Amino acid sequence: MNFLEERILKDGIVKEGNVLKVDSFLNHQMDVNLLDEIGKEFHRRFADLNITKVLTIEASGIAIAYAVARCFNVPMVFAKKTQSINIDGDMYTTEVESFTHKNRNQVIVSKRFLSSEDKLLIVDDFLANGCALQGLLSIAELSGASVEGIGIAIEKGFQYGGRSIRNLGYRLESLAIVESMDAATQTIVFREQ
Numbered sequence: 001m002n003f004l005e006e007r008i009l010k011d012g013i014v015k016e017g018n019v020l021k022v023d024s025f026l027n028h029q030m031d032v033n034l035l036d037e038i039g040k041e042f043h044r045r046f047a048d049l050n051i052t053k054v055l056t057i058e059a060s061g062i063a064i065a066y067a068v069a070r071c072f073n074v075p076m077v078f079a080k081k082t083q084s085i086n087i088d089g090d091m092y093t094t095e096v097e098s099f100t101h102k103n104r105n106q107v108i109v110s111k112r113f114l115s116s117e118d119k120l121l122i123v124d125d126f127l128a129n130g131c132a133l134q135g136l137l138s139i140a141e142l143s144g145a146s147v148e149g150i151g152i153a154i155e156k157g158f159q160y161g162g163r164s165i166r167n168l169g170y171r172l173e174s175l176a177i178v179e180s181m182d183a184a185t186q187t188i189v190f191r192e193q
């Protein structure tokens with residue numbers, strides 16, 4: 001079991017509706033040492049790639065993406081969520097459905113910050129049905145940047161996002177893949193990797 005799996009077992013809380021709460025260490029209160037470890041681990045796993053930028057989506061991807069970008073010593077860009085429909089032509093835009101909030105957001109990245117020269121590592125805190133990731137992939141595609149790798153802290157393996165993104169041929173690595181979890185017993189089972 002790796003450091004993140006151990007921490008999830010210690011402090012993660014399984015909620016009804018297939019939601020794993022990790023807000024005491026990852027996406028509300030943040031354990032900065034754990035974030036550093038996550039950054040180092042993704043750097044180790046993707047060290048063979050010539051990454052020029054790390055891309056994520058606000059809000060909860062930002063801290064992880066910072067830690068990863070710090071290790072690669074490259075800029076980090078986060079896609080912003082906005083309700084506005086008056087987006088000017090200087091933005092790459094797409095729509096993303098939120099798993100946690102059950103709404104749709106316009107997601108934007110300024111054209112100044114991504115280009116066809118970029119080799120991206122996309123990172124996020126969770127992968128569930130893959131909507132957030134699909135949004136980031138379409139932003140990357142609009143910019144012409146290549147997606148070299150995808151790093152996810154926690155993948156919920158019983159939802160279809162991971163399978164569909166891997167089927168598209170992307171190099172997707174998740175530090176912890178939850179195979180099953182149960183709110184009544186607070187049991188969490190990880191996939192052997």
Ligand code: 5GP
Nearest residue numbers: 018019020099126127128129130131132161
């Ligand atoms: P997806 O778009 O893959 O369906 O869901 C990914 C996004 O939803 C992530 O960016 C994450 O913020 C949020 N999310 C999905 N599942 C969970 C969960 O079980 N717990 C938490 N805390 N966030 C989740």
